Amino acid sequence: QKEVEQNSGPLSVPEGAIASLNCTYSDRGSQSFFWYRQYSGKSPELIMFIYSNGDKEDGRFTAQLNKASQYVSLLIRDSQPSDSATYLCAVNNALDTGNQFYFGTGTSLTVIP
Amino acid sequence: DVKVTQSSRYLVKRTGEKVFLECVQDMDHENMFWYRQDPGLGLRLIYFSYDVKMKEKGDIPEGYSVSREKKERFSLILESASTNQTSMYLCASSFPTKHYEQYFGPGTRLTVT
Numbered sequence: 001q002k003e004v005e006q007n008s009g010p011l012s013v014p015e016g017a018i019a020s021l022n023c024t025y026s027d028r029g030s031q032s033f034f035w036y037r038q039y040s041g042k043s044p045e046l047i048m049f050i051y052s053n054g055d056k057e058d059g060r061f062t063a064q065l066n067k068a069s070q071y072v073s074l075l076i077r078d079s080q081p082s083d084s085a086t087y088l089c090a091v092n093n094a095l096d097t098g099n100q101f102y103f104g105t106g107t108s109l110t111v112i113p
Numbered sequence: 114d115v116k117v118t119q120s121s122r123y124l125v126k127r128t129g130e131k132v133f134l135e136c137v138q139d140m141d142h143e144n145m146f147w148y149r150q151d152p153g154l155g156l157r158l159i160y161f162s163y164d165v166k167m168k169e170k171g172d173i174p175e176g177y178s179v180s181r182e183k184k185e186r187f188s189l190i191l192e193s194a195s196t197n198q199t200s201m202y203l204c205a206s207s208f209p210t211k212h213y214e215q216y217f218g219p220g221t222r223l224t225v226t
Binding site: 008034036042043044045046049088090098099100101103104105106 | 144146153154155156158161163171203207209213214215216217218219220
């Protein structure tokens with residue numbers, strides 16, 4: 001069983017602060033890593049993906065990947081109340097399980113105005 | 114934009130009924146997936162399909178079957194609904210190439226009474 005672990009939270013940060021969301025995975029052969037945002041009652045939507053070690057920035061979002069430590073994180077700068085949602089980490093090892101994703105249980109983020 | 118649609122947003126069925134959940138995508142994706150999402154358990158893969166008439170079991174296929182007669186449509190079938198199948202069901206689709214993200218439909222909230 002391929003495990004993807006996330007701190008379920010809830011994580012609360014004040015508006016304007018940096019929110020840091022973390023994810024660890026058990027399959028060392030994993031190659032693709034995705035962060036989805038899910039608002040309450042809605043379906044997940046992709047916000048970031050990363051394939052290579054290091055940082056990837058997209059606007060206020062930065063994904064960080066460390067394959068040696070089997071760790072991927074998402075930083076949200078200048079957090080806004082509209083960022084309040086559950087964030088899901090997803091991992092894929094195409095060589096082993098094709099296009100099957102493994103999801104964490106999600107971290108609930110609340111941004112306090 | 115990728116569009117994944119599901120036949121119902123909310124569905125209430127009785128124990129023992131046969132239930133059909135339909136998913137349609139308009140982006141010519143080869144891959145389609147059915148997940149269920151439960152609090153504390155996250156997203157769990159039920160079945161997926163790489164091509165028309167092809168299907169693969171996911172992590173929790175028991176009590177479910179699927180059908181893919183056309184590329185754009187993937188159906189999930191509950192042969193005899195039970196109360197433990199009350200859940201949010203999410204359909205997703207993607208291209209088969211490595212690194213391609215999955216796009217989700219709006220979800221169907223199924224209640225079995």
